[in-house]
Amino acid sequence: MEREDTTAVLDGVGLVEPRSVTIAPPPDSFLLDCGESLSPVTVAYETYGRLNADRSNAVLVAHAFSGDAHAAGWHRGDRKPGWWHDMIGPGRAFDTDRFFIVCSNVLGGCRGTTGPSTVDPATGRPFGGSFPPVTIPDMVRVQACLLDHLGIDTLLSVAGGSMGGQQVLEWLVSYSGRTRSAIVCATAAKHSPQQIAFNEVGRQAILSDPNWNHGDYYGGERPAGGLSVARMVGHITYMSDTSMSEKFGRRVCPDGRSHPFGNGFEVEDYLHHKGSSFVERFDANSYLYITRAIDEYDAARGGSLAAAFEGLEARVLVMSFGSDWLYPSYQSQHVVRACKRAGVEVSYCEVPSTYGHDAFLLEVDEQTRLITHFLRTVEEEG
Amino acid sequence: MAVRKEGRSAQDIIVDWVEPGSSVLELGCGSGDLLARLASERGVRAHGIELDDASVFSCIEKGLNVLHEEVDDALRDYGSGAFDYTIFDGSLQRVVRRPHAVLREALRVSEKTIVGFSNFAHYRARAQILLRGRTPVTPSLPYAWHDTPNLHFLSIGDFVDYCESGGITIEKSWFSGAGREVRLRPNLTALSGYFLIADLQDAAARLTGGTPGGNLSS
Numbered sequence: 001m002e003r004e005d006t007t008a009v010l011d012g013v014g015l016v017e018p019r020s021v022t023i024a025p026p027p028d029s030f031l032l033d034c035g036e037s038l039s040p041v042t043v044a045y046e047t048y049g050r051l052n053a054d055r056s057n058a059v060l061v062a063h064a065f066s067g068d069a070h071a072a073g074w075h076r077g078d079r080k081p082g083w084w085h086d087m088i089g090p091g092r093a094f095d096t097d098r099f100f101i102v103c104s105n106v107l108g109g110c111r112g113t114t115g116p117s118t119v120d121p122a123t124g125r126p127f128g129g130s131f132p133p134v135t136i137p138d139m140v141r142v143q144a145c146l147l148d149h150l151g152i153d154t155l156l157s158v159a160g161g162s163m164g165g166q167q168v169l170e171w172l173v174s175y176s177g178r179t180r181s182a183i184v185c186a187t188a189a190k191h192s193p194q195q196i197a198f199n200e201v202g203r204q205a206i207l208s209d210p211n212w213n214h215g216d217y218y219g220g221e222r223p224a225g226g227l228s229v230a231r232m233v234g235h236i237t238y239m240s241d242t243s244m245s246e247k248f249g250r251r252v253c254p255d256g257r258s259h260p261f262g263n264g265f266e267v268e269d270y271l272h273h274k275g276s277s278f279v280e281r282f283d284a285n286s287y288l289y290i291t292r293a294i295d296e297y298d299a300a301r302g303g304s305l306a307a308a309f310e311g312l313e314a315r316v317l318v319m320s321f322g323s324d325w326l327y328p329s330y331q332s333q334h335v336v337r338a339c340k341r342a343g344v345e346v347s348y349c350e351v352p353s354t355y356g357h358d359a360f361l362l363e364v365d366e367q368t369r370l371i372t373h374f375l376r377t378v379e380e381e382g
Numbered sequence: 383m384a385v386r387k388e389g390r391s392a393q394d395i396i397v398d399w400v401e402p403g404s405s406v407l408e409l410g411c412g413s414g415d416l417l418a419r420l421a422s423e424r425g426v427r428a429h430g431i432e433l434d435d436a437s438v439f440s441c442i443e444k445g446l447n448v449l450h451e452e453v454d455d456a457l458r459d460y461g462s463g464a465f466d467y468t469i470f471d472g473s474l475q476r477v478v479r480r481p482h483a484v485l486r487e488a489l490r491v492s493e494k495t496i497v498g499f500s501n502f503a504h505y506r507a508r509a510q511i512l513l514r515g516r517t518p519v520t521p522s523l524p525y526a527w528h529d530t531p532n533l534h535f536l537s538i539g540d541f542v543d544y545c546e547s548g549g550i551t552i553e554k555s556w557f558s559g560a561g562r563e564v565r566l567r568p569n570l571t572a573l574s575g576y577f578l579i580a581d582l583q584d585a586a587a588r589l590t591g592g593t594p595g596g597n598l599s600s
Contacts, residue, residue, distance in 0.1 A: 336451075340464075345447050349448075370439065374442060380445070
């Protein structure tokens with residue numbers, strides 16, 4: 001056995017391989033909501049567990065804004081597992097002994113799927129600011145193409161939190177016949193002005209970085225400062241007053257005063273660290289494109305969500321988290337009310353938590369109880 | 383020697399009243415024990431409303447549809463006749479802030495409503511008020527004034543009057559004393575009452591006759 005791969009214990013699904021597939025290769029093309037097309041589109045994805053003989057046990061997991069296709073397990077040499085590692089694996093909420101889990105990086109992303117940092121075949125240079133605008137429905141259509149490629153017609157479930165939850169709602173609206181259930185965590189059918197406002201601050205931080213250069217920065221200095229500030233704002237919105245107090249208090253760290261005007265509080269150091277580490281793994285243009293898609297999304301297309309859900313046969317589980325002020329419970333309850341009006345089989349739980357919006361990544365035990373039994377019910381209904 | 387037949391519980395009565403294969407919404411369903419019985423014994427499509435988070439988890443573990451919300455706010459989004467039955471098993475007195483409005487909504491969203499509550503006019507309660515001048519404590523109302531979860535106190539007579547004055551038909555009723563069914567003068571002798579009711583206008587077409595006999599109100 002090779003043991004030099006990683007410093008971590010390989011629990012859960014263990015070592016996993018990133019995969020990718022090309023859809024819409026020339027002369028085909030993938031038509032976007034904006035009217036423009038892309039060809040080809042590369043989709044980075046991972047799978048865990050085994051697809052059963054009648055291809056009825058597939059669960060699509062949709063990642064949040066800064067996530068990627070690496071939902072569980074370890075890549076060779078990595079010290080950290082995937083973003084929903086504790087939820088996916090043998091005996092876990094998304095039990096890989098029973099289900100075939102699929103997760104892909106979204107269109108417009110920067111973690112292997114085609115996005116603004118991809119080389120434009122027409123010019124031989126990265127798209128940058130010339131990448132066409134993408135939408136949540138575009139992202140979901142790409143996922144549907146991936147499922148076609150994998151030979152999966154109908155999902156047992158589709159699950160996700162935050163932006164992943166928006167994709168789940170879009171599955172219900174646009175592909176209602178292709179999933180038997182849906183798990184919608186900490187999300188909104190459309191963004192509130194407050195949510196748009198925080199994203200706009202992030203975008204402006206990037207746009208005001210001189211290195212951004214209208215999105216054309218791939219040959220030189222990246223807009224690291226702007227992207228870092230954008231991420232700092234984001235992290236504030238992902239936590240809660242309580243979770244920040246518990247995590248940092250007013251403690252000071254020794255080298256914290258190295259920044260001009262820095263008070264050296266641990267919370268400052270934490271944000272700086274989160275900002276600078278984000279720059280290592282995320283592309284500023286993807287930040288702009290994806291946050292615009294999130295802000296613009298409206299599952300009801302300006303009409304009533306209940307009308308959009310009419311005739312839906314999927315069973316739905318909606319979860320919100322008590323201290324999540326970025327995606328407050330009323331937004332999940334809005335989804336629940338639409339399900340009631342449309343006669344959809346729905347369960348809803350506001351999970352008690354002090355973690356704020358991050359709860360959907362951190363409240364593993366509660367979500368595991370709810371999701372395990374919900375999926376078992378869906379499975380038993382056949 | 384003949385074996386004495388065990389008395390039926392109120393839950394048995396509710397399970398009996400609900401038609402197989404129907405859809406049920408229980409308001410204040412707790413950990414879902416009644417709904418789980420209805421699902422397994424009557425094959426109903428079971429939905430519950432419950433505010434307590436631990437109970438919500440239990441319901442989902444039982445495979446029920448449950449919504450974590452206030453009963454008072456739960457009904458307005460359902461279409462008329464969305465369910466065959468709505469059920470309040472003790473919750474009308476305990477968790478509903480506006481019983482009249484909520485009961486009307488329940489009658490709108492379901493064909494029939496089952497209401498169970500503790501009888502405030504049981505003879506032991508009457509005796510405690512009249513003879514001792516104390517707020518009554520009985521087997522079905524076992525709490526002192528300072529720790530009761532009940533928001534409303536009503537008698538079987540009150541409920542019958544309410545239905546009569548509001549055009550609500552009582553299709554079935556069942557009363558329990560200390561561990562057994564009581565039939566005679568239930569407002570005096572019953573600790574709890576259970577009613578299957580329907581809105582008179584809807585019910586008129588359905589009902590072929592038969593209202594519960596006896597004097598319920600005395």
